Amino acid sequence: MSKVLGEFDVAIVGGGPGGSTLASLLRRQGRSVCIVERDPFPRFRIGESLLPFSMDTFQRIGVLEKIRAAGYQVKHGARFVVDETLEEECFWFRNGLDKDHPFAFQVQRAPFDKLLLDHATELGAKVYQPLAALNLTVHEDGAELDTPEGRIRAQVVADVSGRWTFMSGRQNQRKIHPSHRKVTVFGHFREVTRCEQDPGNIIIARFGDTKMGWFWLIPFADGTTSVGVVADSEYFRASGKTPAEFFGESVRNSRSIGPRMIKAERIGELRTEADFSYTSERHVGDRLIKVGDAGAFIDPVFSSGVFLSVKAAEMAAEAIAGAFDTGDFSEKSFLGYEERVRVGTKVFWAFIDAFYNKDFLKQMVTSRRRPLLQKSITSLLAGDIYNERNMLIAYLTGKDGAYADAELQSLMG
Numbered sequence: 001m002s003k004v005l006g007e008f009d010v011a012i013v014g015g016g017p018g019g020s021t022l023a024s025l026l027r028r029q030g031r032s033v034c035i036v037e038r039d040p041f042p043r044f045r046i047g048e049s050l051l052p053f054s055m056d057t058f059q060r061i062g063v064l065e066k067i068r069a070a071g072y073q074v075k076h077g078a079r080f081v082v083d084e085t086l087e088e089e090c091f092w093f094r095n096g097l098d099k100d101h102p103f104a105f106q107v108q109r110a111p112f113d114k115l116l117l118d119h120a121t122e123l124g125a126k127v128y129q130p131l132a133a134l135n136l137t138v139h140e141d142g143a144e145l146d147t148p149e150g151r152i153r154a155q156v157v158a159d160v161s162g163r164w165t166f167m168s169g170r171q172n173q174r175k176i177h178p179s180h181r182k183v184t185v186f187g188h189f190r191e192v193t194r195c196e197q198d199p200g201n202i203i204i205a206r207f208g209d210t211k212m213g214w215f216w217l218i219p220f221a222d223g224t225t226s227v228g229v230v231a232d233s234e235y236f237r238a239s240g241k242t243p244a245e246f247f248g249e250s251v252r253n254s255r256s257i258g259p260r261m262i263k264a265e266r267i268g269e270l271r272t273e274a275d276f277s278y279t280s281e282r283h284v285g286d287r288l289i290k291v292g293d294a295g296a297f298i299d300p301v302f303s304s305g306v307f308l309s310v311k312a313a314e315m316a317a318e319a320i321a322g323a324f325d326t327g328d329f330s331e332k333s334f335l336g337y338e339e340r341v342r343v344g345t346k347v348f349w350a351f352i353d354a355f356y357n358k359d360f361l362k363q364m365v366t367s368r369r370r371p372l373l374q375k376s377i378t379s380l381l382a383g384d385i386y387n388e389r390n391m392l393i394a395y396l397t398g399k400d401g402a403y404a405d406a407e408l409q410s411l412m413g
């Protein structure tokens, strides 16, 4: 029998933004909590542009002032460009349906994730790091998490392990979106020309040919910028190029990003990721709840990942509180959580589908003529995805991907 490292109300696998947020919320409920994080921090992670609607969550756990004090780049808007025509529009968060969420931050994740994890530690979470969770066993009266150094006992285990999908992987529940297989190549650079309207804005530039995909340009407070290209996996493979060649050629071919990168000087390595859009059959089980990327991740074009993860952490904290109140830790008791998480993913997925497959980008960059459409898009970009006043959400999710411009016109002027 391996030794018992500790016994907690809740054990969390993963110390990224979702895991740290959940731990902080549970500590505020008075629960005993541990986080098991495999990597020593600080460590690199992609996912650098945050959404305004995650600021509420950071405020709620008491870390917003620390984020502000750390001096991260403030982001007031998102600029979208059609690369071939240079048609573009900047969406300012202050102009959304909700006026109270005018900004977010753009962050290098290495120090940012450490700041959140340190905050959870300060609130009383026990952090085991570096330590990997190897296996989960669920019994009638509790759960046990195996690690190389011993077992951790808990009433509930939250899997917040990110794209490593600790439990969905073991349960064979991870399903890659077959029609959405993408590759990305990205890096950090000095001397990139930033958004002229506001140097803190993110820029997303899309090539009309969706197989070629799109670029992100995310500025940081220290003057460096994250730049990445996303393309269809098939298109990338067929090019026969190395990631570095593919990145270089994409920059040279881009009318909007090329000129911004003329003096660019790379810091560190170019990195790649592939097949990052997937879901899980289930987001819950007996004594188990999956949060953030551990359950699903959708395409990064609208910077929704950290937002969806910390929002799910809030919903998970509520579901776990309910389970402790009733003493019912069954899968059934967590089904409401799963449903709410799926609603959020569905909204962003519908938005992403419109962006990739249809003429929606054209509508975005000409939306100035249609103020209601522009406001509605701005709200979605800010993360205001549960807003029932937003008719665009009802339209995109109700149509199940069948975006039709004429219908949108009649709905939104």
Ligand SMILES: Cc1cc2nc3c(=O)[nH]c(=O)nc-3n(C[C@H](O)[C@H](O)[C@H](O)COP(=O)(O)OP(=O)(O)OC[C@H]3O[C@@H](n4cnc5c(N)ncnc54)[C@H](O)[C@@H]3O)c2cc1C
Pocket: 013, 014, 015, 016, 017, 018, 019, 036, 037, 038, 039, 045, 046, 047, 048, 049, 050, 051, 131, 132, 133, 134, 160, 161, 162, 163, 164, 165, 166, 184, 228, 273, 276, 291, 292, 293, 294, 297, 300, 303, 304, 305, 306, 307, 309
């Ligand atoms: C190309 C690309 C661009 C992106 N851009 C953005 C963006 O601009 N904005 C945005 O919000 N999101 C973006 N994302 C998404 C973002 O990276 C994730 O959604 C976000 O990091 C999810 O947070 P999380 O806490 O759920 O998981 P993570 O941040 O992945 O944290 C999971 C943690 O779990 C740990 N872990 C894994 N397995 C184990 C184990 N067995 N035992 C112990 N620990 C373990 C890992 O070490 C990691 O620290 C992007 C993603 C991609 C692929």
